[in-house]
Amino acid sequence: METKYSKVKQAIKSRIIDGTYTPHQKINSESELMKEFGVSRHTVRLAIGDLVTTGWLYREQGSGTFCADRTEENHNRTISNQKNIAIVTTFISDYIFPSIIRGAESRLSQEGYQVSIFSTNNDPEKEREILEKILSQSFDGVIVEPTKSAFSNPNISYYLNLERLGLPYIMINAYYDELEPISIIVDDEMGGFIQAEHLIQLGHTDIAGCFKTDDAQGTRRMKGFLKAHRKYGIPLNPKNIITYDTENKNTKPLDEIEKIISTKHNTITGIVGYNDELVIEILNLLRAKKITVPGDVSIVGYDDSFLAEVSEVKLTSIIHPKSEMGRAAADTIIELIKIRANKNKVESPYEHSIVYNPKLIVRNSTKGLTPVEITS
Amino acid sequence: METKYSKVKQAIKSRIIDGTYTPHQKINSESELMKEFGVSRHTVRLAIGDLVTTGWLYREQGSGTFCADRTEENHNRTISNQKNIAIVTTFISDYIFPSIIRGAESRLSQEGYQVSIFSTNNDPEKEREILEKILSQSFDGVIVEPTKSAFSNPNISYYLNLERLGLPYIMINAYYDELEPISIIVDDEMGGFIQAEHLIQLGHTDIAGCFKTDDAQGTRRMKGFLKAHRKYGIPLNPKNIITYDTENKNTKPLDEIEKIISTKHNTITGIVGYNDELVIEILNLLRAKKITVPGDVSIVGYDDSFLAEVSEVKLTSIIHPKSEMGRAAADTIIELIKIRANKNKVESPYEHSIVYNPKLIVRNSTKGLTPVEITS
DNA sequence: TCCGATTTGTTCGTATGTATG
């Protein structure tokens, strides 16, 4: 996949898939492609030849090379009774994702769908490859957890092309703002708000917040965290807000927390964590530093995963529907496919987004602040 | 049909059809064809290229160009360039399975394979449905974690049919004794042995063992547990052996442990658990009963999952390769598919089973027994 | 209808890289 002709091939294919070339549209001529990619005509012809034999393009002597109309083929394929759904995740082994997949898989297999799994490792480039693969194959629907959803997505055109080709897709956990797709999410802003509010109502006024800010979940939880402070008139020390990304998730948040609790005049009595996984690690850190939870510090998790019940300190956490979300995603995509099949009947856009309202489950990692202030 | 390359093409095609070239036979090399037809190499390659894309020939770099085997569905499969692998699990969200899938998926997607996921929920009936589906579709290989592997499997005939159809499959974590398939497993008997041996060498003589006995992993671990007792001449109280199944895994083992530790004359000082998940629950139970670990009771887990590091007591556990196992499974199935594709060359059965030797990682859930006996 | 510019189709030559036996 590092040969020149395969690069050219890939580039042309991308332009078809992302909609730059529409069916029956003339693509750049061979000589133009030669200049563009700095390769010989032979190489260009090799690339185009491959795409012709695989049905992406067709050539007309004297006229040009054209983008093939794959919708007819698509049509042929939907007739074939294979029913396929693609699930695109960020991390397969992420601690709550298996539950979501389980919920979705059970419902989809019940309905005779076959489930294919793809993972992006939160890398937009990998997401692009996967979307290309999905678009060049015969899927009936796509369930996707967006990659780096906090950022403007470089693959928007692929999603738009999904829409253009009438391939239903929904997003779970988050969505790209530019798209406003049908989505199934938790109201993360409210979740972050509730996390902070809980501590505030327990009397805490000096609260640290740890958020993963390369996905929309984290930025929204942070927004809720700030909102709660504003609402209750609690001044917020900017140093108490810790943000991190996929790339430094194993180091930065813990380092920053350690910095904060190691300072002389530390008055932190509460910590809000992005998720239970992080909170468990913070718990380990605090234990090592002989800081008790909830004695010295109260701490709130997110997701209500099995991790919440695993330690000697049971975590106060925000409930995430997990497998219920998976089932809902499955039901929604199945319905969208049905609607598309009888598109003559239902003409309405049929908005189906679901927003779960988060709830707090109080366990014993949080407690009310006694009038006596804790000093380091 | 008067171009040189189409003449060459036609000539080669004729030789295939009239039987001059038989399947998997090497055809004349490019340079030979050049001389024979008095054309340039490029022209020969054009002709051959066409015949390759239409499935009449296949090329092997450094070796030659060969006549394809156009018999049966073999033909259909090679034409559709979709490469599919099925992974059949028991429980998708089981705590170590996501890691295995992740390892397998990353490797498989690298190689251009698409991964479909099926889960049996440890129900042989569901396993049957899934195998039927797999057999009726066009998968290139199957990775399966057997369902209820401790029992005689009612779906043996389906697996035999996979073999008959030449569809490669491997088993992970366990295998059905009747089949002796290519498998990638941990030596669970040794694992159970090491668990028990560790406690015995620390001076424990009254050890309870908890094993899930509807899969082969559990029965083998139990076997190792017994073997260790025999080897070290430790008498074994049958009451200390607790077995359970998928159906009662959430109640029975904990109930039984509670019974044992609640008896007046309880002298248990060590517990061997089927896996970390169970051990964490036992840990919760002991905490509730004010029994300290490892002070009063030492406890050994299995799998070395993230659960081992999550509690205030870090678990001594057996290392499970997890994602390494997934990667190995992917590599193995890919190789089997390749071997099958060139079945003319490699005639040897090519046994590829991998057995990982388990290792113990000692943390602080176990400790040596002091001379003073602990009494309840 | 023809012309000329453009575009794809066919064919040759040459060179170097890489896998196989």
Added chain:
DNA sequence: GCATACATACGAACAAATCGG
């Protein structure tokens, strides 16, 4: 290590079809 065979890539030339003027 060496010869063989396929893989990739460059350059050049002419043929055939198309399209606008």
